[in-house]
Amino acid sequence: MTYGVGLLLRDGMVLLSDTRTNAGIDHISSYRKMFHFAVAGERVISILTAGSLSVSQATIARLQEAIEDPDATPETSILLAPSMLKVAEIVGATLWSVREAMDRRLHTNGSFGQASMIVAGQRLGGVMRMFLVYPEGNFIEATEDTPFIQIGEHKYGKPILDRIVRPETSLSDGQKAVLLSMDSTLRSNLSVGMPLDLAIIERDACRVTHERRIEAGDDDFRAMSEAWSSVLRDGFKKITLLS
Template sequence: MTYCVGLLLDEGMVLLSDTRTNAGLDNIATYRKMFLFEEPGERVVAILTAGSLSVTQTTMARLREAVEDPDATPDNSIMMAPTMLKVAEIVGNTLSHVRQDIDARMEASKVSTSASMIVAGQRRGGAMRMFLVYPEGNFIEATEDTPYLQIGEHKYGKPILDRVVRPSTSLDDARKAVLLSMDSTLRSNLSVGMPLDFAVIEKDACRVTTRRRIEKGDPDFSRMSLAWSEALRDGFTKIQI
């Protein structure tokens, strides 16, 4: 399984994903689940994936193939689409077609082919937008009322986002929020694991302004995790009932 989260804020977008796909005593696999496409200054598109690895990998391969196709058009290339809404439609249609193809082949084995994606980005002259794309290809959009989207094992990391994330949240506080959200998920679910992929897209930059891979044992992440645990324990002891 996996956990991916995206925040859409006044100052920009913050994205985080884990890389674990299988968890067990003798079967742990790592695959990238954050994919970044950019033409600096013109447009940037980020796609986070969760669910069936065969579905998500095939979907990403088809999207990348369309981007690299010399005969690509605004109807099939996410890097030529006129709006982020059209980008979400292209991703949704591709995901739906791939899932249906694989589902037909896997029907007898009863293997799940469900997959979902977060699509975020901005083109020059357009607004920042973020969408959650469902397995069927339909999608919803992040709004001022709900300025973040999650896919995968989202329940453990949701409470802190509900409490602290607002459109006006600074990028520094947003970075802290998504990392603490991931820390809570890592502690509660073995199917989510390090390393992590982190990215920031500042408003109107139309490029990835920060990207980082956080490996297991990263001192900054470990320090933050310890401080959060101590703060929770301290707060717990102070509450009177």
Template sequence: MTYCVGLKIDRGLVFMSDTRTNAGIDAISTFRKMHVWEKKGDRVIVLMAAGNLATTQAVVSLLEERSKAMAERAPTIMEAPSMYQTARLVGDTVKEVIATHADEGERADSYFNASFVLGGQIAGSDTRLFQIYPEGNFIECSEDTPFFQIGETKYGKPIIVRAYDSDMSFAETAKLLMVSFDSTLKSNLSVGLPLDMMFYEKDALEVGFTKRIALDDPYYRKISEGWSDALKNAFKSLPDFVEE
């Protein structure tokens, strides 16, 4: 399992993903789930993946390979004229990978399940954010749904829904997502550190601030401990139940 979040604010896009792929007493693996393509002045594209590791890696590998051999397949992720066309390209690649490896009649949402969050900007258009499903179809974020989650979503969603504001700064958004991830980490062993975080500033057309957050990161530890204390204090401040 995994947990990835892509969130759109007025200032741009914020991405965060964990790195755990297996969880158990003696079976913990770490793989990067955030992948970035950049051509300064032209485009920045970020793709986060959740689901079957072999499927997600095959999708990313095909996209990367074709971006370096453009004559063999056009348009590639580095040539697509819009983020919408990029989302279609990723969706088609997902369908291609699953069709290649699945037995006849096997469903995309079975063993080969994989989902993606795609975001970024191409010169001449706005920042856009999509969620791509195992079947290859996708939806785009809106004012009503300004963020997408994939993987283990239920534990980290409430804080985002309650605290999100479109005019948040990147620093405030990072704090919000760290609380969301900390809540998920404490509730599910299949999500784990380190975390990858990236800011993309609208119209910059180059990768912004990036950071890998480990267990010993002082800010993460401060957020984790502070959030736990804040919840305890909030609980204690609520009125006690009175039997009538």
């Protein structure tokens, strides 16, 4: 399993994903689940994946293949698409096509693969947009009312996002929010694990403006986690019982 989260803020977008794909007594695997596609100064597209690794890897590979195709068109390449809405449509159609093909091969043994994705980005002259693409290829969009999207093991990290994240939240506070959301998930679910991939896309930059891999044992992340735990314990002690 995995946990990925994206914030759509007025100043930009904040993206965070773990890298664990399998967790067991004697087998843990890590794979990148955040991918960036860009034409410098013209557009940037980031995709986070969760679910079946075979489905998500094949989908990303097909999207990359379409980009490199000399006969690519705005209908097939996310780097030629006229809008972020069209990008989401291309990603959704590709995801469904991959999943459908794999399901036909796997159904005989009762196995089925599915994946979901966060698609976020901006093209020159357009606004920032962020979509949640479902395994069936359909999608919904982040809005001012709900300016964040989660995929994978989202339940543990959702409460802090519900309480903190608003469109006017700063990028620095957005980073804190997603990292603490991830920290809560790491503590509660062993199928989510380090290292983490963090990316920031500032509004109108049309590029990834900050990217960082956070390894296990990272001093800054550990200090943030410990400080958050301390604040929660202190706050808990100050709350009085209902009379």
